[in-house]
Amino acid sequence: STRKAKEKDEYWLFADRPNPEDTTREFIESYLISLIQDGNGYAHTWRNNRGRCTEIKYLEPGLVSVGRVRGRLVYRAYDATEGTPLTLFQGDSMWHCKRFRRDTWSGKGLSVLEYHRETMGLSLTQQEFTASMYGEGTVPQGILTAQADLETAQIKKISKQWQSSWAGIKNVGKTPVLPLGLEYKSISMKPADAAMVEVGGYTERQVAQI
Numbered sequence: 001s002t003r004k005a006k007e008k009d010e011y012w013l014f015a016d017r018p019n020p021e022d023t024t025r026e027f028i029e030s031y032l033i034s035l036i037q038d039g040n041g042y043a044h045t046w047r048n049n050r051g052r053c054t055e056i057k058y059l060e061p062g063l064v065s066v067g068r069v070r071g072r073l074v075y076r077a078y079d080a081t082e083g084t085p086l087t088l089f090q091g092d093s094m095w096h097c098k099r100f101r102r103d104t105w106s107g108k109g110l111s112v113l114e115y116h117r118e119t120m121g122l123s124l125t126q127q128e129f130t131a132s133m134y135g136e137g138t139v140p141q142g143i144l145t146a147q148a149d150l151e152t153a154q155i156k157k158i159s160k161q162w163q164s165s166w167a168g169i170k171n172v173g174k175t176p177v178l179p180l181g182l183e184y185k186s187i188s189m190k191p192a193d194a195a196m197v198e199v200g201g202y203t204e205r206q207v208a209q210i
Contacts, residue, residue: 009053010045018043018056030058035099038062039109042075043095056095066096066107073107147181158182 005011013019018027027043035041042059063078075089075096098109144158158179178184 010056013053013056018058020055022058027056027058031097034058034061035097035109037111039099039111039114040064041095041097044075044077044089045093045095047093068105068107143185144178145183145185147183 014024014027017023022030031041031043038061040061042061042064044057044059045053046055046057048054059077065076065078067074067076072090075094077089096107099112100110100115102110102115144162150158
């Protein structure tokens, strides 16, 4: 079950304004957009001498680095204009939400693209493989065999006649007439190649889901 933590200072800050510069809506929008795009949402809680939370400030992910000191998480915020470190925050003073995680030591989350990098890489590999197989008709669909040995000039002549009469889109569907002694044998795709092409449909669906 859940309940409203009205005894917490953070509850009343969000009921009014998290900090003087942001409304509650602006803060939540910025935080969620960072979480979706970068995989990390950062906010720092400022406290007074009595330990009471007085402000909650959103921090841009690009200006925050995460590290460890003696095994404990620490956060370093940088100045947006000069790129110099401003403050070193302890982990217990930060609100850090991670969208995807693959390890706990780094302390950082992963964006959607980082998390699905393997899926994207597989899709690109499959596209390159298919293009290399079928690009410019480099994969033969069949071969011509002869009953007798042919000289080089005869082979070139038959090849030229075949290409001009039966190859290409304009000749699709035509029935080739072979000279006596020649036989056409189709070449089937290797099971491994067929499986790779079939994977293409799966990776397309996976990429579409990202």
